[in-house]
Amino acid sequence: MRLRSLLFVPGDSDRKFEKAAQSGADVLICDLEDAVAPSQKSAARQRVSQWIDRAEDVAPSLFVRVNALDTGFTGDDLAAVVRPGLAGIMVPKANGAHDLDAISSLIDPLEKTAGMEANVIRIVVVATETPAAMFALGSYAPPHPRLAALTWGAEDLGAAIGITSNKESDGSWTFPFQVARAQCLFASANAGVAPIDTLYSDFRDSAGLEVDCRAARRDGFTGRIAIHPNQVETINRCFSPSAEEIAEARKIVRAFADNPDAGTLGIDGKMYDIPHLKAAQKTLAAAGASS
Known part of the structure; x- marks a missing residue:
C-alpha cells in the first residue's frame, strides 16, 4: 500500500467522495x-x-479518520x-502509543467478526496534536503491527498551547x-514507519505547494496529506523519484551488489558508502522499482 x-x-x-475517487x-x-x-x-x-x-471499485485505498478517544x-x-x-484508520489527537494500543484493542474483535485477517487494518497516527503527545513520540518504537505511518498536525496543537499564529510573515512555520x-520525522524513522507531512492549507496555491513538497521530500518525508483533489497531482509528482534519481540509485545498488565486501566505492568519480546505499534502496522502494 x-x-x-x-x-x-x-x-x-x-459528491466529494466521487470526485476524490478520481483524483x-x-x-x-x-x-x-x-x-x-x-x-x-x-449519518x-x-x-x-x-x-x-464499494472499495473494490475505487482505485485509492480507503482509510477512515475516526473521532479521538x-x-x-x-x-x-x-x-x-x-x-x-x-485499509486503515487514522487516529487523531493521540497522546502516545498507548492510544494506538487502545484503538487496536477495539479493532481486534471487529476485524475477527468481519472475517478479516488479524492486523490487516493499518493505522496512521496524527502524533503531535496535543502537548502530551510531544513528550511521547519515542513511544511508537518498537512499532505496533498495525502502525503504518506517523503524521503531524498544527491546528489542534496550536489551540492547546494558545498561539496567535503558527506561521511567520514569510509563510514558514514558527519555531514550536x-x-x-522535525520530531515527527525522527519518531517515524525510530519506529521504521512512513513519515507523512501535514496538509498545505492554501489549496489554490499550487506553486507554493510544490515548493513546500520538494522541501518536505528533501527533509525525509515520503508523502503528504491533501485537502483538495487539485493538490494530488503535485504531491504525487513531488514525492515520486525522478528517472534520473532511479537510474543513479540502481547504479549504486548494483555497484555494492557486485562488491559485497566493500564499505566504500568510487562510482563515476564520487565516493559512496553504506548510508548512500541505504538511501538508494529507499529511492527504489519509493519508486516501486527493482535494482
Missing part, C-alpha cells in the same frame, strides 16, 4: 472527525460504510467502518511547529 498522497474526504458528502490519490481518508458536525456523525458513519463496501464516538465509528474493504515537524 502506497502512502504518497492521502486526500481527506468529508464523510457526509457523496489519483493513493489513499482517501474518509473523515468522521472535524469535517462532520456532531449532529451528522451517525456520516452509514455513508462511509457504504463507500467501504476522549470524545466517546470512537467505538461507534469503528463498529460502523471495520469491514472488508477498509518546526519542532513538531
Whole structure:
C-alpha cells in the first residue's frame, strides 16, 4: 500500500467522495472527525460504510479518520467502518502509543467478526496534536503491527498551547511547529514507519505547494496529506523519484551488489558508502522499482 498522497474526504458528502475517487490519490481518508458536525456523525458513519463496501471499485485505498478517544464516538465509528474493504484508520489527537494500543484493542474483535485477517487494518497516527503527545513520540518504537505511518498536525496543537499564529510573515512555520515537524520525522524513522507531512492549507496555491513538497521530500518525508483533489497531482509528482534519481540509485545498488565486501566505492568519480546505499534502496522502494 502506497502512502504518497492521502486526500481527506468529508464523510457526509457523496459528491466529494466521487470526485476524490478520481483524483489519483493513493489513499482517501474518509473523515468522521472535524469535517462532520456532531449532529451528522451517525449519518456520516452509514455513508462511509457504504463507500467501504464499494472499495473494490475505487482505485485509492480507503482509510477512515475516526473521532479521538476522549470524545466517546470512537467505538461507534469503528463498529460502523471495520469491514472488508477498509485499509486503515487514522487516529487523531493521540497522546502516545498507548492510544494506538487502545484503538487496536477495539479493532481486534471487529476485524475477527468481519472475517478479516488479524492486523490487516493499518493505522496512521496524527502524533503531535496535543502537548502530551510531544513528550511521547519515542513511544511508537518498537512499532505496533498495525502502525503504518506517523503524521503531524498544527491546528489542534496550536489551540492547546494558545498561539496567535503558527506561521511567520514569510509563510514558514514558527519555531514550536518546526519542532513538531522535525520530531515527527525522527519518531517515524525510530519506529521504521512512513513519515507523512501535514496538509498545505492554501489549496489554490499550487506553486507554493510544490515548493513546500520538494522541501518536505528533501527533509525525509515520503508523502503528504491533501485537502483538495487539485493538490494530488503535485504531491504525487513531488514525492515520486525522478528517472534520473532511479537510474543513479540502481547504479549504486548494483555497484555494492557486485562488491559485497566493500564499505566504500568510487562510482563515476564520487565516493559512496553504506548510508548512500541505504538511501538508494529507499529511492527504489519509493519508486516501486527493482535494482
